[in-house]
Amino acid sequence: MKETLKTLNTLKADGIIRTYAIGGAVAAFFYIEPTLTDDMDVFILLDEPDSEFVTLSPIYSRLKELGYSKFEKEGIVIDKWPVQFLPASSGLEKEALRKAKDEIIEGEPVRVFTAEYLMALCVAVGRAKDKIRLSQFLSEGCFDSTLFEDILSRFDLAGKWAKIKGVICDD
Amino acid sequence: MSGEAFTMQNALLLKEALRKRKASLSIDEKIKIVEDLREKVKPIRRAREISSSRLRND
Numbered sequence: 001m002k003e004t005l006k007t008l009n010t011l012k013a014d015g016i017i018r019t020y021a022i023g024g025a026v027a028a029f030f031y032i033e034p035t036l037t038d039d040m041d042v043f044i045l046l047d048e049p050d051s052e053f054v055t056l057s058p059i060y061s062r063l064k065e066l067g068y069s070k071f072e073k074e075g076i077v078i079d080k081w082p083v084q085f086l087p088a089s090s091g092l093e094k095e096a097l098r099k100a101k102d103e104i105i106e107g108e109p110v111r112v113f114t115a116e117y118l119m120a121l122c123v124a125v126g127r128a129k130d131k132i133r134l135s136q137f138l139s140e141g142c143f144d145s146t147l148f149e150d151i152l153s154r155f156d157l158a159g160k161w162a163k164i165k166g167v168i169c170d171d
Numbered sequence: 172m173s174g175e176a177f178t179m180q181n182a183l184l185l186k187e188a189l190r191k192r193k194a195s196l197s198i199d200e201k202i203k204i205v206e207d208l209r210e211k212v213k214p215i216r217r218a219r220e221i222s223s224s225r226l227r228n229d
Contacts, residue, residue: 001202026202033193034201036208080206106199140194 001040003079005108007066008042016062018045021100021111023086023118025133030103031115031143032136039075039082043097043113046087054087092120092155115143120151123161135168 011017021027024041046054060076063069068078075082088094096117103112113121119137122130137143152158196204 001206029201029205030198031194033190034196034205036212037205038209080209103198105202139190142194 001079001081002106002108004040004081004083005105005110007063007068007078008083008110009108010066011059011062014062016058017085019097019111020044021097021113023096023113023121027113027118028133028136030112031118032133032140038073039084041084041086043086043088043093045094045097054089056085056087059085090124092117092124092151092157095151096121116148116151119143119148120155120157123152123157123164124155126160126164131164131168134164138165138168 008017008020012020021043022040023043024039025035025037026040044059060069063076063078068076070077072082075084077083086093088097096113099117100111100113103110115137119134122134122137149158152161193201193204
């Protein structure tokens with residue numbers, strides 16, 4: 001994964017992406033037990049805030065120059081890891097990106113979503129695997145519940161969370 | 172407590188201990204576990220893809 005992360009940092013240093021943060025399963029590894037995942041979700045901010053259309057072409061062009069052009073499912077493969085570049089679009093994603101924390105993985109500096117924002121995004125998306133992940137976060141108790149509830153309340157997710165919590169705490 | 176209930180309780184305790192142990196590993200150790208797992212499931216997934224492709228073609 002080191003080369004994958006190095007490449008992300010190269011894209012940032014080259015100004016291709018303004019900032020990024022790892023989300024999804026890979027970010028969740030910081031807080032809960034590891035599970036098999038196919039790809040790495042990388043949330044990005046692009047320098048075109050007012051545009052309705054977002055293009056990832058500059059990222060793919062630079063990656064091609066760096067020798068990466070193979071796609072697997074929705075991700076471009078960078079050193080064995082398919083990476084999905086996800087432009088932060090919702091208010092929640094943008095805030096999660098702003099509040100991401102600095103970490104080190106295999107010696108490489110990276111930015112990673114915090115537990116509370118990862119959980120809120122799981123609530124927002126609400127797939128079966130998100131519910132499993134939420135139940136793992138609850139088991140670990142590795143998050144600030146006040147902060148989590150504040151995020152849920154501000155992004156109108158409290159009702160959805162109550163329903164999900166009812167299901168996962170019943171199992 | 173019956174032998175069966177004791178075994179079940181032990182299994183649950185063991186499962187919980189394993190979960191806690193895995194959750195407390197360093198991020199680099201966790202990534203290594205996942206990368207190893209990905210390599211192990213690759214041939215299984217490939218075989219499954221070939222099998223479903225054959226089924227589609229039949």
